[in-house]
Amino acid sequence: MTDPHPPAPTRRVSIEDIARAGGVSHSTVSRALRDYPLISAATRERLQALAREMGYTPNAVAQSLQRRHTGTIGLVVTSISDPFFVDVIEGVEEVARSAGLSIFLNSSHNDPAQEIAVIENFHRRRVDGVVAAAARSGDRYAARLQRINVPVILINDQAAADRHLFHSVAVDDQAGAMLAAGHLLELGHRRIAYLGVSNRPKSNDRRLAGYRAALASAGVPVCDELIAIAPEELMAAGDVAAGQALGPRLRDAGATAICCHNDMVAVGVGLTCAVPGDVSVVGFDDNAIARYVTPPLTTIAQPKREMGRLAIEMLLALLDGRAVESRVFQPTLRVRASTAAYSRG
Amino acid sequence: MTDPHPPAPTRRVSIEDIARAGGVSHSTVSRALRDYPLISAATRERLQALAREMGYTPNAVAQSLQRRHTGTIGLVVTSISDPFFVDVIEGVEEVARSAGLSIFLNSSHNDPAQEIAVIENFHRRRVDGVVAAAARSGDRYAARLQRINVPVILINDQAAADRHLFHSVAVDDQAGAMLAAGHLLELGHRRIAYLGVSNRPKSNDRRLAGYRAALASAGVPVCDELIAIAPEELMAAGDVAAGQALGPRLRDAGATAICCHNDMVAVGVGLTCAVPGDVSVVGFDDNAIARYVTPPLTTIAQPKREMGRLAIEMLLALLDGRAVESRVFQPTLRVRASTAAYSRG
DNA sequence: CGCGGCGCGGCAAACGTGTGCATTTACCGG
DNA sequence: CCGGTAAATGCACACGTTTGCCGCGCCGCG
Numbered sequence: 001m002t003d004p005h006p007p008a009p010t011r012r013v014s015i016e017d018i019a020r021a022g023g024v025s026h027s028t029v030s031r032a033l034r035d036y037p038l039i040s041a042a043t044r045e046r047l048q049a050l051a052r053e054m055g056y057t058p059n060a061v062a063q064s065l066q067r068r069h070t071g072t073i074g075l076v077v078t079s080i081s082d083p084f085f086v087d088v089i090e091g092v093e094e095v096a097r098s099a100g101l102s103i104f105l106n107s108s109h110n111d112p113a114q115e116i117a118v119i120e121n122f123h124r125r126r127v128d129g130v131v132a133a134a135a136r137s138g139d140r141y142a143a144r145l146q147r148i149n150v151p152v153i154l155i156n157d158q159a160a161a162d163r164h165l166f167h168s169v170a171v172d173d174q175a176g177a178m179l180a181a182g183h184l185l186e187l188g189h190r191r192i193a194y195l196g197v198s199n200r201p202k203s204n205d206r207r208l209a210g211y212r213a214a215l216a217s218a219g220v221p222v223c224d225e226l227i228a229i230a231p232e233e234l235m236a237a238g239d240v241a242a243g244q245a246l247g248p249r250l251r252d253a254g255a256t257a258i259c260c261h262n263d264m265v266a267v268g269v270g271l272t273c274a275v276p277g278d279v280s281v282v283g284f285d286d287n288a289i290a291r292y293v294t295p296p297l298t299t300i301a302q303p304k305r306e307m308g309r310l311a312i313e314m315l316l317a318l319l320d321g322r323a324v325e326s327r328v329f330q331p332t333l334r335v336r337a338s339t340a341a342y343s344r345g
Numbered sequence: 346m347t348d349p350h351p352p353a354p355t356r357r358v359s360i361e362d363i364a365r366a367g368g369v370s371h372s373t374v375s376r377a378l379r380d381y382p383l384i385s386a387a388t389r390e391r392l393q394a395l396a397r398e399m400g401y402t403p404n405a406v407a408q409s410l411q412r413r414h415t416g417t418i419g420l421v422v423t424s425i426s427d428p429f430f431v432d433v434i435e436g437v438e439e440v441a442r443s444a445g446l447s448i449f450l451n452s453s454h455n456d457p458a459q460e461i462a463v464i465e466n467f468h469r470r471r472v473d474g475v476v477a478a479a480a481r482s483g484d485r486y487a488a489r490l491q492r493i494n495v496p497v498i499l500i501n502d503q504a505a506a507d508r509h510l511f512h513s514v515a516v517d518d519q520a521g522a523m524l525a526a527g528h529l530l531e532l533g534h535r536r537i538a539y540l541g542v543s544n545r546p547k548s549n550d551r552r553l554a555g556y557r558a559a560l561a562s563a564g565v566p567v568c569d570e571l572i573a574i575a576p577e578e579l580m581a582a583g584d585v586a587a588g589q590a591l592g593p594r595l596r597d598a599g600a601t602a603i604c605c606h607n608d609m610v611a612v613g614v615g616l617t618c619a620v621p622g623d624v625s626v627v628g629f630d631d632n633a634i635a636r637y638v639t640p641p642l643t644t645i646a647q648p649k650r651e652m653g654r655l656a657i658e659m660l661l662a663l664l665d666g667r668a669v670e671s672r673v674f675q676p677t678l679r680v681r682a683s684t685a686a687y688s689r690g
Numbered sequence: 691c692g693c694g695g696c697g698c699g700g701c702a703a704a705c706g707t708g709t710g711c712a713t714t715t716a717c718c719g720g
Numbered sequence: 721c722c723g724g725t726a727a728a729t730g731c732a733c734a735c736g737t738t739t740g741c742c743g744c745g746c747c748g749c750g
Contacts, residue, residue: 289637
């Protein structure tokens with residue numbers, strides 16, 4: 001692998017240059033710029049002024065080499081265009097910047113090869129920590145993450161098994177699904193369907209479990225024909241397509257309401273079914289789009305931005321040597337217009 | 346500014362360690378790992394194997410210090426949650442990764458202070474180049490960007506004046522607006538309004554100009570009461586709110602169709618007006634949401650992802666010493682269901 | 691047998707910064 | 721005037737790589 005990029009043309013000004021111009025050693029300049037207490041106020045002022053007028057900008061890579069950390073963190077998501085992640089990213093970016101951390105952003109597209117490439121890259125770059133909102137379950141993945149030997153925060157990880165291995169912030173999927181199903185039960189629905197996805201198996205399982213629990217505790221039997229999980233080949237076309245394809249099928253099977261794994265599949269069923277006329281629909285996530293579709297989507301809201309913020313705050317704590325505890329957020333029901341009371345007929 | 350992070354606990358394995366274990370000098374290891382031709386095949390194999398089993402991962406920050414570049418680029422957008430940018434970011438990320446570049450992502454929120462902080466940060470980190478999808482017009486901003494002395498690519502820059510100063514990829518705003526207005530004229534509309542924004546003044550001006558040109562060339566007079574630009578204080582609530590507030594006003598002023606500055610304001614008017622019953626609406630950008638609202642939005646599509654890709658490709662060319670030319674893309678009309686033929690009454 | 695050349699690998703400097711320790715300077719009290 | 725101490729600064733090494741240059745063997749050829 002030869003190197004395609006020639007060195008930058010002009011040399012930039014270093015503390016060495018300032019030292020020469022100021023008639024001192026570079027150590028003195030370093031200390032003066034960092035407000036080291038033992039430097040006399042006079043020379044400190046003088047050197048800082050000199051640095052300013054010479055247009056000095058510290059070289060973060062040299063600093064990173066000497067201090068043994070970089071002030072960077074790696075952020076990996078499955079897809080940047082997934083509306084769930086953009087809010088998370090915003091939260092992360094917000095507190096990262098205010099803490100002086102820079103973030104390397106990468107997406108993995110649920111592709112194992114890319115996932116390990118990303119981790120490898122973070123390792124090479126010597127990030128101080130990583131937050132992963134794309135955690136595949138698994139042995140090899142977890143092992144890689146371990147090897148780089150920095151704090152890791154998982155967001156809504158798909159691997160329950162890793163929960164005790166890494167720190168995490170997550171939403172309570174099961175409680176969320178219970179909220180959704182409970183809302184529909186309260187509206188008088190009895191034939192309530194679940195429409196899930198196959199490419200986020202863990203969250204899907206947990207939400208399905210919540211759905212089952214809600215029905216059970218209301219004494220409503222769950223029928224297998226009212227549970228549809230979009231298979232991999234359908235998922236390839238996207239969440240919306242999955243909803244479009246499977247929504248009508250559930251309706252025809254007699255469902256009067258559908259709990260969807262997320263907002264995008266809910267939008268999909270809205271595209272092919274009369275909502276809430278034929279079926280009531282509740283989504284999950286409360287993405288921006290939920291407010292703007294017609295009818296506005298009843299959904300389960302996760303505090304996405306807050307979760308991003310907390311992830312970084314936990315990372316900061318860990319870097320500071322403080323202990324942290326994983327946290328699971330309680331989602332909330334957001335009632336809009338895609339659900340209506342059951343009326344027979 | 347004292348340093349909050351203690352050094353990482355365990356020292357990682359360096360080429361020095363491998364050298365010791367292999368009984369050679371660290372230079373030999375370095376050359377062996379980089380497939381330097383003058384190293385004998387035997388020792389090269391041996392050392393590479395050794396490195397592998399010792400779990401060696403090259404330290405990119407040390408490499409960056411020595412080679413005079415970092416293999417990183419800075420990407421700055423106004424807001425990560427703006428759907429326009431997420432596609433751009435995806436395009437950028439896609440080719441950056443395949444070229445082995447890592448990206449620092451930052452958002453500026455249209456805040457001058459944050460903008461310069463971001464540029465400053467890129468400078469400190471010694472990025473090899475920056476792509477800015479948040480270019481404020483302006484003297485001071487351009488100057489800062491110049492000072493860091495690396496290639497800069499602007500995406501849809503808001504500062505026409507900078508076009509010759511930096512390289513850029515942009516969409517032809519005026520042509521896009523002409524497409525939009527032309528489409529409405531063809532549908533028989535005559536009282537066509539323009540609904541713009543004040544916080545992206547340049548693109549707004551260019552789109553407004555396109556709108557005017559289309560009407561003029563069709564011999565339709567433009568009425569001032571059919572041109573509304575959402576003021577700053579309204580913009581603070583977001584594009585959708587601006588559309589919600591101003592859409593009804595334009596309708597009441599007699600507009601039968603509205604050219605919107607972008608999709609989100611179009612969505613806003615859809616929320617408060619009967620579309621396309623009372624007014625036909627065309628958006629701009631073709632964000633994902635345009636396909637899912639009711640009715641699906643007729644809009645002007647920009648090749649966002651492609652623009653992101655091209656920006657990085659131009660950067661790569663520049664870093665390679667090749668010359669590049671700025672490029673302006675032609676947008677295309679995407680007809681969906683928010684526009685209908687004019688019918689009197 | 692000697693010498694030149696070549697293949698292989700080591701030495702050392704460099705990238706820019708931080709920092710422990712030694713050294714200088716200044717000051718002060720006796 | 722001298723010794724001592726504290727304040728201010730310089731020296732030198734370290735962080736982990738890359739790379740120009742040199743040296744050492746070995747081999748072949750005259």
